[in-house]
Amino acid sequence: MEGSHYGTGYFSEMHLTAWREQKNAKVVSMCDLNYEKLVGRARQFGIPEQHLYTSPEEMLEKEQIDIIDIITGPESHPSLVKLAANAKKHMLCQKPFAVSQEKAEEMVGIAKNAGVRLMVTENWRWYPHLQYLKGIIDSDIVGNINFVKYLNNFYFTPLMNSKDIKQPYFKNMPKLLTYEMGTHWFDVWRFLFGEPNRLYAELKKVSPYIVGDDLGTVLIGHDDFHGIMEMSWASRRNLTTPKQEQLLIETDRNSIIIYENGLTKLIDQRGETILYNQIIKNSKLESFISLQRHFLSCLESGEEFQTSGADNLKTLRLVFSAYESSANKEVIRLPL
Ligand SMILES: NC(=O)c1ccc[n+]([C@@H]2O[C@H](COP(=O)([O-])OP(=O)(O)OC[C@H]3O[C@@H](n4cnc5c(N)ncnc54)[C@H](O)[C@@H]3O)[C@@H](O)[C@H]2O)c1
Incomplete structure (x- = not known):
């Protein structure tokens, strides 16, 4: 499976290091509104310049990917989840999932209606x-x-x-x-x-x-x-x-x-x-490797994610x- 990152800030380093350990998935492109952070992280992990974006919409239009890993703050999640859902991409979304219970419910509904899978990055x-x-x-x-x-x-x-x-x-x-x-x-x-x-x-x-x-x-x-x-x-x-x-x-x-x-x-x-x-x-790296493995294996098997968006509503x-x-x-x- 091929995937993209939304967000290349501080914590994306952990995600990318863990993705390197997955045999059946690979990060091929990245997007961040901040060009400096985007380029810095891309160089560190060998993502070529032509697969870097500062527009979340453009990345979805141009990249042939299966999954999106969202590593941005909770305020940005509703718009990014909606974009990814409309483009029929499965998602892993960082915690805190939402700024309010209502926003969280809205995102769970959007993913469900689009028929895509949504898991919250609860690595602990x-x-x-x-x-x-x-x-x-x-x-x-x-x-x-x-x-x-x-x-x-x-x-x-x-x-x-x-x-x-x-x-x-x-x-x-x-x-x-x-x-x-x-x-x-x-x-x-x-x-x-x-x-x-x-x-x-x-x-x-x-x-x-x-x-x-x-x-x-x-x-x-x-x-x-x-x-x-x-x-x-x-x-x-x-x-x-x-x-x-x-x-x-x-x-x-x-x-x-x-x-x-x-x-x-x-x-x-x-x-x-x-x-x-x-x-x-x-x-922490071990926890991320296991979390991503769970995400990938549930996508493959159709099994429910332990920390799906719907589950995270309870948290x-x-x-x-x-x-x-x-x-x-x-x-x-x-x-x-
Ligand atoms: N699970 C964990 O253990 C863990 C650890 C650290 C951080 N986090 C969570 O991860 C999230 C990100 O944390 P961070 O420290 O990397 O933050 P950060 O501010 O360093 O990075 C976030 C990046 O997202 C980018 N961004 C914001 N909106 C965007 C959009 N619409 N499209 C594309 N890029 C966008 C910003 O430009 C920024 O570079 C936070 O919600 C934080 O709570 C989780």
């Missing part, structure tokens, strides 16, 4: 440690869940007065952490534990260099258990290892703790660690509900 669930954890949860090792704690800490926004930020648009986003990163973490939550039926959130801005939220706690309820999602880009608790992800799952038989570096512990009733695993190859519902809950100090019942 494809991290090897979370795939490994999903295997444990789906096995008969784990008992009934009583409690979950999902922690994501990073020391980032208080340092945003620096000029070298790779994603400077973060500074002006009115919805920041829960929207930009919460989409990943809510998606992971749904992947591992299914659909919650209520949530309560407290979100906060800590850093003086941003306008949106960079700290949040969300209490998430299911029928038989509840959990906490703790998110921060302003936490100095781990200055030696600034980025940290941890998941704790307590069940009636055992507890599981898993860390971002792939270290997994299973603790039995006596409080002893009975399983200990360390995933060596645990990188976005959690994201926007967290903002609503925090603003009104109210529990939100789901689905709305």
